[in-house]
Amino acid sequence: MTPIDAVGPVLARFRTAPTPRGEGRTPHNLAVLAAAAARDLDVARLAEAHLDATTILAELGGPAPAPGTCWGVWAAETGADPLHEAGGRLSGRKRFCSGAAGPCTHALVTVEGGRLFAIDLADSGIAVHAGEWHALGMRGSAAATVDLDDVPATEIGRPGAYLERPGFWHGAIAVAAAWFGGASGVAAPLRRAGRDGRLDAHGLAHLGAVDADLAAARAVLRDAATTLDTQPPGAWDVERRRALQVRAVVEAAVDSALTRSGRALGPAPLAGDAAHAQRVADLQVYVRQSHAERDLADLGALVPVDEDPLS
Template identity: 75%
Template sequence: MTPREAVRPVLDAFRIDPSPRGQGRTRHNLGVLAAAAADDLDVARLAEAHLDALTILGELDGTPAPAGSCWGVWAAESSTDRVRAKPVAGGWRLTGRKPFCSGAAGPCTHALATAHADDGRRLFALDLGAEGVAVRPQEWRALGMRGSAAATVDLDDVPAEPVGGPEAYLERPGFWHGAVAVAAAWFGGAVGVAAPLRRAGVDGRLDAHGRAHLGAVDADLAAARAVLREAAGALDGPAAESVPAARRRALRVRAVVESAVESALQRTGRALGPLPMVRDAGHAQRVADLEVYVRQSHAERDLATLGELVDAEGELL
């Protein structure tokens, strides 16, 4: 099955509507992502980007996505890789290199990409069938997330449509709402990685130490599930959210979910030993995928940022 064939049912399962909030939409979509990630993190990564792209197009009044299209969101940059945006008669043109473009070598037909213009960093919609788009998949050498069809993309005077104004991509609550969706995929990945440990417990194949590992993983996953459900409830509520509040919420959720991911990875291995990693190719791939995917977190840097946002008084039940 090709990446395009694998991801299409997940994209079709999302509840996409013109309204950005309410009616259980967020919880539904996070659940779709988590379920997909428990089975295949590559598919979940592609689906999460598509959901993010369609949400961004709605929030920033972009042109609606064509029916049947699959979108990526390419915002990564490096010290040597940067895309420049130049206004021309009738539109804009992009030139430069984009690293870590998930879906570029597979299912994506379109993408939202950041680029630097004279008035600041902007977001642009790209048709990947346009002349001047060159996909270079050979630069992705990791074993983890190989099925996400990630690649480096070179753009040579490619026509692009602006989505929102300068810095609009980052300066909105929806940026942080998208960060919660990433955490939902991490959570599903942790559930998938911990599945052999859970099966061993149900089958009575764990000693006391193994049961302790299983209990700790179960508690950590329950905490992650709880914060994701709380966040979904807040995002589905009627009240709009400020950027600082959305940022703090996302950083909290991601910290709790990342902790559950580390627990699932480490404790499953410690309880079961090397056997699942060497005898179960699916499990070994899930571990490799999750270890790469969760590194979208900025680890202690995110915790330090969260520490700066902490209020003087903590919340009570």
């Protein structure tokens, strides 16, 4: 499992204090996430969740995370015995809780009825079941099932505010920045082979295609980050469309890096480079936070009839 001292240096690089727009905070934070993901996707996944939690708390008027803490955001709504609240205390089960078996000290958790609560993971009513994650990918993200038994909790924002805020979609773009960093890391052996003259014409074609796809992903991420940093939030559907566009472009770059690196280089990097093999496995799991064709269908429903091609 990923320890907190592996995540801490990334958290320290974020610019998370509330500041006026236009100071470069969003481009900086997405660049930090992408750089971390190119090295270690487990660390980036945990750092992305902490950044999301920090943003949510600021947006909904909650307390700022204390120095030295690591927060998760546990919003999966699956399985039986969902969380419920009574008298400011939570009971029930939450699945797919990244960081629960690792560095997280606190978490934001969703509860039936669209409510959001903050909890301290040191509470004796919390039981973490860490042995249920069988995938080879993202194993270090310390995902687990968590049982809560009469755990004290602080409600954050009004019911429904977590999903209704424009910042929900800004967090979705941050996830894409981590995917992008992972794709860049996966493509590293292909870039090295090109630099060392080990690629034939077909291999160079794969490298060129990956380079173009990563450039497109980088461009949409930078444009989105600049927009978020310099313009006030738009309507909910505007923010949603932007996020879905970014995620679609980045997901295509991820698929390109995974598929074309394998086709160009064969099994050698997967068989002989443990770090690369782990990065591939991690990225294949992480990018499935996308909802694939369902996300594309949602994006298609948001496309206007007429739009300035250069607007």
